[in-house]
Amino acid sequence: MESIVFGIGITALAGALATVAGAAENTESDIGSQGDPNSQVQLAPQMGYIHRIFNKAIAGEPPAYGLWVALGAGLAWAFMAMQINPILAIVLGSALAVFVQGVYATTAYLGRIASLSKFGQPVFIDVLKSMTTVTMAHAFVAIFTTVTICHLINAALGHPFPLPLLGLVWGIALGAAGSATGNPFYGKERQYQTQKFGAGVPIAASGNIVRYAEAGERNSLDNGWFSAKLGGPASGLCFGLIVFLELWRTVIFEKIGAGWGAIVVGIIIILVFTVIDRYIEVWARKNYGPYGEPAKEGS
Amino acid sequence: MTVKVEVVEGGIPHNTIMAAGLVASVIFIYLTYANVLTGTQLFSFFGGLAAVAAITWGSHTIKHLCSYGIGTGVPSAGMMAFGSGVIAMLFATKFGVASPIVAVVLAAIIGAVLGFLSNNVLNMRIPVMIQSLTEMAIIGALVLMGFAAMISGSFEFNPLTAGSVTILGLSLPSYQASFIGSSLIAVAFMLGGIAVQHPFNACLGPNWTQDRMLTLAQECGFLSMITAAVMSMVFLSFSAALVSVIVALVGWYYTYTKYIELSKRDAAAWLDAKPIPELEGH
Numbered sequence: 001m002e003s004i005v006f007g008i009g010i011t012a013l014a015g016a017l018a019t020v021a022g023a024a025e026n027t028e029s030d031i032g033s034q035g036d037p038n039s040q041v042q043l044a045p046q047m048g049y050i051h052r053i054f055n056k057a058i059a060g061e062p063p064a065y066g067l068w069v070a071l072g073a074g075l076a077w078a079f080m081a082m083q084i085n086p087i088l089a090i091v092l093g094s095a096l097a098v099f100v101q102g103v104y105a106t107t108a109y110l111g112r113i114a115s116l117s118k119f120g121q122p123v124f125i126d127v128l129k130s131m132t133t134v135t136m137a138h139a140f141v142a143i144f145t146t147v148t149i150c151h152l153i154n155a156a157l158g159h160p161f162p163l164p165l166l167g168l169v170w171g172i173a174l175g176a177a178g179s180a181t182g183n184p185f186y187g188k189e190r191q192y193q194t195q196k197f198g199a200g201v202p203i204a205a206s207g208n209i210v211r212y213a214e215a216g217e218r219n220s221l222d223n224g225w226f227s228a229k230l231g232g233p234a235s236g237l238c239f240g241l242i243v244f245l246e247l248w249r250t251v252i253f254e255k256i257g258a259g260w261g262a263i264v265v266g267i268i269i270i271l272v273f274t275v276i277d278r279y280i281e282v283w284a285r286k287n288y289g290p291y292g293e294p295a296k297e298g299s
Numbered sequence: 300m301t302v303k304v305e306v307v308e309g310g311i312p313h314n315t316i317m318a319a320g321l322v323a324s325v326i327f328i329y330l331t332y333a334n335v336l337t338g339t340q341l342f343s344f345f346g347g348l349a350a351v352a353a354i355t356w357g358s359h360t361i362k363h364l365c366s367y368g369i370g371t372g373v374p375s376a377g378m379m380a381f382g383s384g385v386i387a388m389l390f391a392t393k394f395g396v397a398s399p400i401v402a403v404v405l406a407a408i409i410g411a412v413l414g415f416l417s418n419n420v421l422n423m424r425i426p427v428m429i430q431s432l433t434e435m436a437i438i439g440a441l442v443l444m445g446f447a448a449m450i451s452g453s454f455e456f457n458p459l460t461a462g463s464v465t466i467l468g469l470s471l472p473s474y475q476a477s478f479i480g481s482s483l484i485a486v487a488f489m490l491g492g493i494a495v496q497h498p499f500n501a502c503l504g505p506n507w508t509q510d511r512m513l514t515l516a517q518e519c520g521f522l523s524m525i526t527a528a529v530m531s532m533v534f535l536s537f538s539a540a541l542v543s544v545i546v547a548l549v550g551w552y553y554t555y556t557k558y559i560e561l562s563k564r565d566a567a568a569w570l571d572a573k574p575i576p577e578l579e580g581h
Contacts, residue, residue, distance in 0.1 A: 050575050050576065051575065052575060057500060057501065058493070058497060058500070058501075059374035059377075059493055059496060059497070059500065060374055063374050063377075063378065063489075063492065063493060064493065066489050067489040067490065067492070067493045070485055070486045070489045071486055071489065071490065071526055073486075074482075074483055074485075074486035074526075074530055075526065075529060075530060077481060077483070078483075078529065078530040078532065078533045081464075081476060081481075081533045082532060082533060096526060096529060097526075100522060100523075100525075100526060103518075103522055103555070104493075104497065104519075104522075107497070107501055107515055107518060107519075107555075107558060108497070108500075108501040110501075110558070110559065110562040110566075111498075111501030111502040111511070111512075111515060111562065112501055112502075112503075112504065113562075113566060114502070114506065114511065114561075114562040114565040114566045115502050115503060115504025115505065115506045115507050115508075115565070116504050116505070116506065116567075117506045117565055117566055117567035118505045118506050118567075119505075119567075120567050120568075120576070121567055122566065122567050122568035122569065122570045122573075122576060123562065123563075123566040123567075123568070123569050123570065124570050124571070124572075124573070125569065125570065125571040125572075126571050126572040161482070162475060162480070162481045162482040163481075163482075164481060164482040164483055164485050164486045165482035165485050167485075167486075168482075168485045168486075168488075168489060211575065216574075217574060217575055
């Protein structure tokens with residue numbers, strides 16, 4: 001009984017850390033225009049819309065965060081193997097991983113913009129200087145919390161995977177959660193505030209992203225401010241629920257049926273969420289946007 | 300039907316880069332064998348240089364492959380390379396001194412099979428697919444073997460799986476404290492996978508230039524090498540790890556500043572805190 005209470009406590013702590021991680025990850029990637037919104041930022045100069053948006057295309061978010069978190073976890077593992085206290089080891093590992101992330105961000109921006117010189121898109125050094133540091137700060141929060149989750153899973157819950165492998169798995173999960181949940185707030189909403197809500201992006205509007213702000217020219221910090229309000233918390237909720245439910249079902253039901261209990265509960269959770277998602281989708285289509293009728297079932 | 304949208308104009312031909320990358324990478328991995336011959340660990344940093352050579356070659360292979368518009372993200376090519384390369388690398392480590400050569404041969408076979416499946420079974424029909432996937436698998440295997448040699452000082456199976464933990468002054472053998480047992484190989488996988496796809500992913504566009512992309516590839520390699528050198532402190536003596544860190548830092552600083560200069564050369568303008576310039580007709 002006591003071990004289950006302890007396990008639930010760790011589960012709750014990991015879920016809370018994951019919520020912070022998801023929010024930080026999504027804000028970081030939106031400031032850097034990473035993930036699917038990147039295509040429009042990349043396209044804009046080619047359509048004649050020169051902008052001051054940070055274009056940090058490193059990879060999709062899942063592989064990029066797979067690297068940052070695996071690297072942070074690997075370095076933390078190495079420091080712990082050198083008899084350094086775990087908290088300090090995780091901080092040092094995350095800091096070095098963030099250094100790598102920052103260097104990748106600068107080279108990605110310079111490379112993408114220099115390759116667009118045909119269209120007259122200049123490199124803005126102030127964009128590079130002011131935004132790389134902000135993405136690094138958010139990335140540090142995301143990496144530190146996720147590596148801490150991995151350490152808790154490994155050290156407190158006794159997961160058999162070593163820390164770097166857990167870092168790879170949960171890093172990819174973090175990137176996928178932020179990419180799937182948070183990006184629409186930036187890519188579908190913030191970039192196209194001039195278009196009718198719910199209209200999609202017609203071909204004629206491709207690349208015509210919002211480039212001017214309430215005062216002056218919009219930069220990616222404005223986008224970070226916007227997506228931190230809704231996209232970040234939504235991603236945080238998503239990743240927090242993933243981590244919490246995953247650990248919860250393992251801690252509570254693993255003893256039943258030699259592990260099969262946890263698997264069955266996992267399948268039930270997926271089915272419950274499928275029903276909830278479908279209901280929300282139909283409800284949203286009925287109430288918002290220019291859709292007259294909800295699409296046929298099963299589409 | 301795929302259409303080739305870009306060609307490599309001028310610059311170093313792909314076959315030259317391929318030959319140079321392959322030869323340099325294998326030689327650098329073999330230079331880490333000087334550790335065994337001299338009984339020190341000071342030559343481990345050559346493993347990192349092997350990875351840099353293979354990553355540079357890999358970035359150009361991805362450019363070569365993706366110029367056909369394969370309809371997928373560039374990063375997937377990097378993951379593909381390491382997914383096929385890790386099998387060859389792990390199997391090859393059982394062959395002792397011959398490991399790097401076995402890794403190259405085995406990776407070539409795995410890559411060719413994957414290329415054949417993509418082209419003839421999945422009907423992708425991209426002319427350079429079989430050659431590129433063969434190259435990518437070899438690159439993946441060589442980068443992983445290079446990082447393995449750099450972090451643990453050896454490219455053979457037993458040293459890669461045997462570590463030791465010190466508890467209260469007693470040294471106990473532990474599988475979990477080894478390069479493979481601790482899954483540092485997963486970190487090496489991602490370090491290489493992102494580093495090999497990033498140069499082309501970052502430099503793609505109408506004004507792509509070969510020297511800028513290859514410099515960025517070297518920069519990514521040295522950057523990965525810095526972190527690998529820090530991780531090698533667990534397995535190697537402090538002096539050996541320090542040599543690795545210094546080599547990596549010097550290489551990284553040189554290639555990073557060179558890359559910024561090349562970006563400055565290629566950029567339309569280099570502005571600091573200036574508004575969006577007005578273009579004619581907009």
